[in-house]
Amino acid sequence: MSFDLQSALLLAGLLAAGVWTVMTADLLRSAIGLAVTSAVLTLALFLLGAPLAAVFEISVCAGLITVVFVSTISLTKPWGVEAALSHKQVRLRRFAFLPLLLFAAMLLLRSHAPHLDLVAPPPAHPVQDVREALWIDRRLDLVGQILIILAGVFGVVVLFKTRDAARQEKKP
């Protein structure tokens, strides 16, 4: 298992964005953190030679999921400063072990499986172009992606309508 500097920096960036996403008490910042995490992951996927996965990652996670999250967040009430701080402290105490666990797992993997090869064999018919992969080879998955987007859109509509109905009921 070999790490070059570029990969190491990207992984560190990914971890930092992920930790920020989980630790921040503001839901909107958390959603933005998730989008940043997806963007860094997309970059890593491009550089590691997986452009198709990168395209899916940027379109679904950084795009659709962020829109759905931001829409949902607009339905919630923000926390007060004290409640947010207390939540952050609880979360820090509860999950502080996770980065250590990750580091320990990495050391264990390096020492016990130094020759572990996680590189896929080259495909029988290599895809030269992302467009070819997306529009020809994986056309069925594209239909699946359209269905997920539609479900997300209906999710937002249902949540907004539910909020509107609740507001109507509260009115005297």
Place this chain on the structure above:
Amino acid sequence: MPALFILIPLAAVLLVNLPLRRLLTPAAFWLGLLLALAQAAAAVLVPDHAWIAPLGVATRLLRFTPTADLLTRVALLTIGLVGATALMVARAWTADPERRFRFANLALLALAGMNGVALASDLFSLYVFLEVTAVSAFILIAFGGERDALEGTFKYILLSAAASVLILAAVALLFVVAGSVSFGALHDVVPAAGRDPLVAAALVLLLAGLFIKSGIVPFHGWLPDAYSAAPAPASVLLAGIVTKTTGVYILMRAVTAVFTLDATVRALLLAGGTLSVLIGAFAALGQRDMKRMLAYSSISQVGYIILGLGAGSILGVAGALFHFFNHAVFKSLLFVNAAAVEQQAGTRDMDRLGGVAERMPVTGTTSVIGFLSCAGIPPLAGFWSKLVVILALWQAGERGYAAVAVLASLVTIAYFLSMQRRVFFGKLAEGLAGLREANPWLLVPACLLAAVTVGVGVGPWVLDILQLPAGSLP
């Protein structure tokens, strides 16, 4: 032809959302119902050659070779039947045409997602359609907007996301091993890879992910909350088919098309199945909420399906598939009955009910049929599928597991008798004097599902039909 099962629901959603809302809002429900019923009919009536020939225009348009064996057809039949039931329950559940319209749209999307899972011929497409179904299901559970429903959705999203990560990691590892994610390529490479640590890791990750999606013990924490908090039509869809397609069906497909049912796989399945059968049944005994009791009962019954797979023989897979279909039918029936009781009596608390059958005779009678089938009483459908599972376990030399399956059936009888006594039999409870039979939109699906349960039970030829899908597996 098979690709139409994905494209038509998608086209229907796009069609009913064209800018002619006044005309199209009521059409969404009828279109959804028609499509679901047509799908169930097509799964039974379309001749074999139309499924096998991958030359249809729609299939060429999507450029994929669908898996269209008889296992797929049983799944499509079940999806159509339960989808139609959920839509009919939605009709009774809300009089608001807008809510009905939104429910019909989401049900159509879930239908397309589940059909995609049933037809997928590679693990990545299967994962994509699994997510389509899951996203639709999240929204369907939260549909009512009540606090409990949102909490149930939240738990389901969290555990479902964890399951997705595990499944995706397994797909990635299998891609590393085989250089492909198609079932055919994996079936050629994975069993031959033997004790390759990557294959072993992929197997564990995939089984853990699918156990979460199926609600198998010890990964069942989300299921009772999601089933009981969801609105009535979403409960029917979720309990009847969604968790079965996204968990149990994929498990069946994976252990037969990708991995072989070797000793390790069987041991894992038998352990998970036994725990679910027992813990689900005993937990159901202690419930007061009718839907929550049915949710624990589902955990137990899915355990039987897993035990059938764990037997590791053609007969075991046939039994698992037969119980997959039967459980979808009788559990949907029991959730329809629960919806009828809740709507008419205003509560699901079994301690506040009693004598309901006196005022709701159709609901009471169909619930007895559902309960007897679930408990494995002859000659109803559930008896035959449980019998096949137990016989398969016995033949495979797993006599201890066969004994557990028989004993757990006694517990099933106990909790269902308790439910019948508390809800349907005896004196009419206080405050229910004005109770009347449920809406026809709840009675029609209840009678239809009860007829299927009785029909499948008394028609011995069904065993042959369900033996064939198992025989067609690679």
